[in-house]
Amino acid sequence: MERSVDHRTPAAVALRGVTAGYGPRTVLRGIDADIAARRVTALVGPNGSGKSTLLGVVSGVHAPASGTVERFHRERPALVVQRSAVPDTLPVTVRETVAMGRWAHRGLWRRLTADDRAIVAACMARLDITGLADRPLGALSGGQRQRALLAQGLAQRSDLLLLDEPTTGLDAAAQAAILGVLADLRADGVTVIFATHDAEAAAWADHRLHLRDGRLSGGDRHPVPAPGGSAAG
Numbered sequence: 001m002e003r004s005v006d007h008r009t010p011a012a013v014a015l016r017g018v019t020a021g022y023g024p025r026t027v028l029r030g031i032d033a034d035i036a037a038r039r040v041t042a043l044v045g046p047n048g049s050g051k052s053t054l055l056g057v058v059s060g061v062h063a064p065a066s067g068t069v070e071r072f073h074r075e076r077p078a079l080v081v082q083r084s085a086v087p088d089t090l091p092v093t094v095r096e097t098v099a100m101g102r103w104a105h106r107g108l109w110r111r112l113t114a115d116d117r118a119i120v121a122a123c124m125a126r127l128d129i130t131g132l133a134d135r136p137l138g139a140l141s142g143g144q145r146q147r148a149l150l151a152q153g154l155a156q157r158s159d160l161l162l163l164d165e166p167t168t169g170l171d172a173a174a175q176a177a178i179l180g181v182l183a184d185l186r187a188d189g190v191t192v193i194f195a196t197h198d199a200e201a202a203a204w205a206d207h208r209l210h211l212r213d214g215r216l217s218g219g220d221r222h223p224v225p226a227p228g229g230s231a232a233g
């Protein structure tokens, strides 16, 4: 169900009794959680516990088999996939990759406006990849590719940003830079959810949801954010 944003509610997304999977295979079971609006939530759990599937459900690209996903955000969610999900041979430059973030607004293959190009340039600058703009995406290092995909997510200008392992495999400086970008987005009122195996990044988030075998096994399922600041996780 789509609704306009209600600033009295602390939830950007409310999941109730969500079950989801692939064909006959059930992966997520009985997920009940509220995602705090304008906060950063980390989704943690072992390999195969269902983190990426839950991001897909929250983003709307993966329909639940049962249960409800209630939305209180305004924009179409922006989902940033794992860098390993993008083939090395994809024949696009970094600038084109980031510009794809504007397709939701302009439609596929439509010419970008001057505003779109300014947004793309600003997102590349924010992720410090302006110097890589004309390089093929497949020729980048893992960390550079990660930043290009995050810039594509930012270019969507959504108020709900979902990231699949945004800091995995990055060095400490690159991780800190990405968390800095997420903190800026939070200050701008964006709700961020990211899946991670990185304990430091999870500890940095405002809230955590722990998944185990497709069930929530702990964390802040129904957080009430502290006014004007980060709620403790």
Ligand SMILES: Nc1ncnc2c1ncn2[C@@H]1O[C@H](COP(=O)(O)OP(=O)(O)OP(=O)(O)O)[C@@H](O)[C@H]1O
Binding pocket: 022, 025, 027, 045, 046, 047, 048, 049, 050, 051, 052, 053, 054, 195
């Ligand atoms: N397209 C698919 N078809 C069938 N099963 C899938 C598909 N994608 C994921 N799965 C299965 O769903 C389960 C959850 O996978 P998911 O990718 O959501 O977990 P994850 O917690 O993100 O794992 P990881 O930490 O390894 O990225 C796994 O058992 C996986 O094999």
